[in-house]
Amino acid sequence: MILLAQFVIPLSISGTAVALPSIAAELGSAPTPLQWVVNGFNVSFAICTILWGAGSDRIGYSRTFRIGIVMTAAGGAVSALAPTVAMLDAGRVIAGIGSAAVLTGAAPLISRLFDGAKRAKAFALFGTINGLGLAAGPALCGLLLSAWGWRGIFAAHTAVLLIALLGSVWLPRFGRGTTSRGQLFDFSAMRAPRFLAMALVPVAGAVGFVTFLTYLPSALQAIHGLASGVVGALMLIMTVPVLLAPSVVHRVMRSGRVTPVPVVLASFACLLGGGVGVLLLLRPDLPVVLGVLPMILLGLGFGLPLGFVDAEALAAVPKDRAGAASGVLNLFRIGSEAVFVAAYAAVLSAVITHALPGSAGALTASGATGHPWVYRDGLVTAGLAMMALVFLLGAVFVVLSRAASRQSRNSVNVSAETQPLTAKR
Structure with missing residues (x-):
């Protein structure tokens, strides 16, 4: 039930934008309210994760998880029935607040429910579901849109969450933590180099994968003029590695021959190679099939560390x-997903509209055909900025990993030195 509820969250992050044209046609196309169908969820989600994090240590992880499911389902129901864009935005904000509780409570629950090899396997599944939902969000929500319209997307999410809520009654109750009641924003975990290093991994995934996941469909349409069905099939190429990589990594790490750090470094290398490959090969004068291998590398780069980061x-x-x-x-x-997707869009749009002022530039930036080389210039500029950030994050990860190793060795040495003294006493 944890994984079932978890699967809906990344779908809402990456898939909702597919429905925006249909929503605009029915409820109005005013740009700011329409953008908040996506941004309202992402912003409330990002802000509330830290609040639910501290709160869950007080009220218990199972309770936080259930509250999150109820709120997310309620937000989905409001969204599905919304008569106006404003009401839809309100539903999305409610769903974002609840989703933060679901995701924040899920990881500690898994950590408490399992030990040893079972714990590693559970987190591998957790990472797989999270990555699969994010990567497959546009395709799955597109299918729901075709079958039942945009309201059907939110209705389907709500139905899945209600099933997860029924199953959550079997979750055990874990005791409350000891977080100070006056401490709503608890960032003490960032003092640990090992934690901070791992926290940078999903940031790199957001920069090097989620930005491309969001805007490659528009790029394939604008540069190659591909139909939406062909674009959806190509995007699945990035999804398959995300699905397979965590379980493969789990098996390899279980053998004891590989530790997390080399896997993360391989992830950074795949993100860099895939991103640079896409930028080099996505050109109007080259066949689109040349971009397949870089897209696979992007999927691998995102998927490799998913099973153990949390x-x-x-x-x-x-x-x-x-x-x-x-x-x-x-x-x-x-x-990071919200910030860097927005930054990517801003750079892309700025380059395109500078070259094509007026409505032609705005249409091209949205993925319209007619100016493929102009769109590619924007793609290269935005993509190179993202790849530079991935490289920088990789360097910081190496520094923090070394600091964590030194800290671990020092702790072992101190323990070894104090043990004889304790024995003598």
């Missing part, structure tokens, strides 16, 4: 602070 991050903090740590981790994850 587990490794929570292992770096005390158990009674797991909720707060989960909130901080998800703030990094969701906040």
